[in-house]
Amino acid sequence: MSTASETFPREIAAPAAAVSTRPAQPFRLAEAAGVDRKNLLDFTFDGQRYSGHSGDTLASALLASGVRLVGRSFKYHRPRGILSAGPEEPNAIVELRDGARREPNTRATVAELFQGLTATSQNRWPSLRFDVMGVNQFVAPILAAGFYYKTFMWPASFWEKVYEPLIRRAAGLGRASGSHDPDHYEKTTTHCDVLVIGAGPAGLMAALAAVRAGARVVLCEEDFLLGGRLLSERRMIGNRSALEWLREAEAELRAAPECRILRRTSVFGVFDGAYGAVERVGDHLPVPPMFQPRQRLWRIIAKRHVLCAGSLERPLVFGDNDRPGVMLAGAVRTYVNRFGVAPGRRAVVFANNDDAARTVADLAAAGVAVAALVDARAEVTPEISRIAEAAGAKLLAGARITETRGRLALRGAVVTDAAGTRHNFDCDLLAMSGGWSPTVHLTSHHGGKPVWSEAKAAFLPPSHLPPGMAVAGAATGDPLLADCLASGAQAGAEAARLAGFQTSLPAIPETDGESAELQPLWRVRGGKGKAFVDFQNDVAASDVALAQREGFRAVEHLKRYTTLGMATDQGKTSNVNGLALMAEFNERTIAQTGTTTFRPPYTPVSVGVLAGRHRGHEFRPTRLTPTHDWATEQGAVFVETGPWLRAQYFPRPGEADWLVTATREARAVREAVGLCDVSTLGKIDIQGPDAAVLLDRVYANNFASLPIGRVRYGVMLREDGFVMDDGTTARLAGDRFLMTTTTANAVSVSRHLDFCSQWLWPELDVQMISVTEQWAQIAVAGPRSRAVIEGVVDAGFDISNAAFPYMSCAELTICGGLKARLFRISFSGELAYELAVPARYGDALMRRLMEIGKPLGVTPYGIEALGVLRVEKGHPAGNELSGQTTAADIGLGRMMSKTKDFIGKAMAQRAGLTATDRPVLVGIRPWDRAARLRAGAHFLARNVENLAANDEGYVTSVAYSPALGHWIGLGLLQRGTERLGEVVRAYDPVRGGDLEVEIVSPVLVDPTGDRLRG
């Protein structure tokens, strides 16, 4: 074996003297298609100052400055550089910005450079050049696939406290800022006839065709420039440079009134009826412009979709193919042509396809020395030989790279030719191409499986595409520019036609010739060093072999066992190579091996943009009562009840806590008069000749017999026989009722009634609508309430006890002619009214009632005091109406009519629901009257073990009763009604409570109801 070695300068030639004080860009070339050389930008990487230009990515600017080492790998902490020039990047993952805007795991290849950008490398300590964890690569044999399943097994208790934290620190990516994101995000929706995804040659042609037909078009491009590969290659379209053609196409689309071009926008998922996309509005700026979001989530609803997502180049799998300086050939051309950056001074090109020659030609044209063209194919075309010769590159056909040199940067490569001869080349750039994989991700989001094509050595879009989708361009597996232009035009025109427009196929321009012949090479055998398949997860060919040996042969097992294809890049560069290797090891075809499932998102999406404006107080909408502003003035503390904010209590200066306040408020209701906004209770206006029939069917008790001007308490059951809701219903006229529901169930009861009237009994002539928001309703409760009500009711309305007894209702006027509704109903057990006025007057009514009630000791009360009052009276509420209680359980069994049918009647007769040992509603009081009760405690007999088997029920609600001077509660206790006077324990293991409580009637205050009838 002989070794051919060529000399290579160890020091890169010093750049020409810098004109400005800015750091030089020694690898910047004279020409660039997509960079504005006049506009200089400063940035830092790991604290070092560099400069670049507008139009650069962080990756291109780093390369221009000669920075090769950009990150450390996930597991072995191997030095890594920049592999790609796009969203598929597995290596160059960095933290962008600092402070609260610090963003980890950003791909340097898509991060647009801006003035003042701060970037930091990740997963290294103490520094990128010297990383302590780099020792991992020397113990690589024990860190192979699945190592943590095998190594960190014993003792099991160590996993959570020791192993996992250690692994997370050693492996891992960047750090989140830990601060509130200072920027905002938003969501929006757009509709169109044709959505074109990708603005490369195919996407541009598709958009042109659809726009010319008059269709509404949305064109999404992930990059900040339109053009796709046109920016990266030196091509001709219609006898001029492709860049000129691109400029014209873009200008035409920009001028079209119904074409929306979204740049910096990644379409990340195909969902039912809509596509999801993220527009990075402010990612390329230090701070988003005033009033602009950082990112915007687009929901795009289109009649037809044309996917022109292009293709992704595959690396070649050979020993130590991960050294900084080993780069995808297409990315090399992108850096040279688009960014005007030489990714090295001296290159070796290694490929299994015709793209190699193009890379050699472009490097040579840019003045980069090409030491060798290593073509894996035994035969190469004369054209390729000619290009290699012109570039001065040694052509090695049928050869492989079997070894690379260098530590923090590539220094050389060893090529083994067909005869087994080793050729040693010094180089700092190794451009590789294993062929191109169509970007078929979105085609599979509705479950379609990509189809393997042996001829094209690629997975092609499935035949079963998401509805309305067509695929064009390189994503179809036909990468030639001429084909891309043609298929794009055809798909765009067809999409517009299917969306209802008259179309004609646009003229398809000529292009210069090219070829894309390929002979698969899935791995180089017999090389030295780890041959990486998945760079991001440090999965080597040997790991795939190990997975195969250990039985993890299915593609989904391969992925989970080795982590191949996981993390931010989701295997964009590694999946196909990994599958091909597994197929080889299993001695099956790639088609038989299959592929893992592509799911959204195609590319990482921040949680912030998915949340949009819905964060903090805006997480969900808030419903406010008509007296909210007044309550705020009073210093009320609010609490969420469903979507509503209700006044919980109204603290006064000097009151130590809510309990003191609620006690004062409850006492005021018992002794004087209190006011409470009860507008949140559901109110349903039920009209029509059959209104009473409907009520009789949905309520367990009778309503047809309710006289006009009277109110009745009702309970309704679900079909399954359990209690659904309760409330009062007033009869305003023969054919008009006003039903009230609990606050929590207002919407579900409305829905239930709609279902009953529209579906169960459409023959009923009944109409319903919610009037919850129409009326402000204020409870006026307490022995002095009548005097307050008399102060507002207009002359001529008699509300004396005789004329307006308990459970009356009336439509009347107040305060000089304002229409109002008055109900004499009581939740507190006191003499009480609820007064309703059109909602706009609720605020003023509350103020007026406060004024009138002032000499009477009027006190506003919140829902804490409301709760105290109802517990004292034994009224069931949400805690008791839990969906698991029957009417009998909560003491309402006798309300269930025996003379009529109603919803839930049949199912309520089931044995389990009528069992005599069911827990039923009881009252409790502590044996030691000074003790405090806790809701949630379980009932246990006095002399039994604290076991679930001995559980007899639980405490549902508790309150400190100002009327009784001690704590009281409600609970559900087995056979409770028979056990009045018995003492049981309220056992509360969560809060360490174990109290003796006496079982009493649930109605602890005014059991005869004299007060509310007074």
Place this chain on the structure above:
Amino acid sequence: MVEIGLLSRSPLAAVLQPGHYGQPGQDGLVVQERTGLHIVNLAARRGQGGALAVAVQRSWGLELPTTPRRAGDGRLAFLWSGGAQWLAIAEGTGDLELSLKDRLGSLASLTDQSDGRSVLRLSGSRTRETLAKGLAIDLHPRAFTPGDTALTLAGHIGVQIWQLDDTPSYEIAVARGYAGSLIGWLLPAGEEFGITVLPPG
């Protein structure tokens, strides 16, 4: 009308002040809270839909819409708002519920919703883009035109929207209790375009 001794209060009193918001020098969105609107819900009695349409036609010369449309003008309009259900909206001081009752008798169940809904008028060159940040429906002139109405969501809030003209201007009705939250969504959504909030009217 009787002089009522209570002052009415808008649910937006604390959250929507006249003035300019967002991008200075731009007026992409103009917002005005509508006041003095009478809103009555009509639900046809069973089997009376046809007779109701005839009565509306005879009384006001308006065709009761059977699709999501609005018939009428600012003085009186009928908006389709569900199956056999409409919102009658009128400006002025007359008692709309009473006048509907007089002419429609028992053909429909009537329910006053004047206080149950808050109505905003939205106009300006960037109204559609602003609304797109909350409404998923297509408001492009090819899809939604003056006279069209829709029951939909703005953010997570149920609304009814209708288009008045193609300047474009719209009105959007929301349950009163959610009006503040709707503004909490609308103003941030429109601030990039510049917002003028007019005094209620």
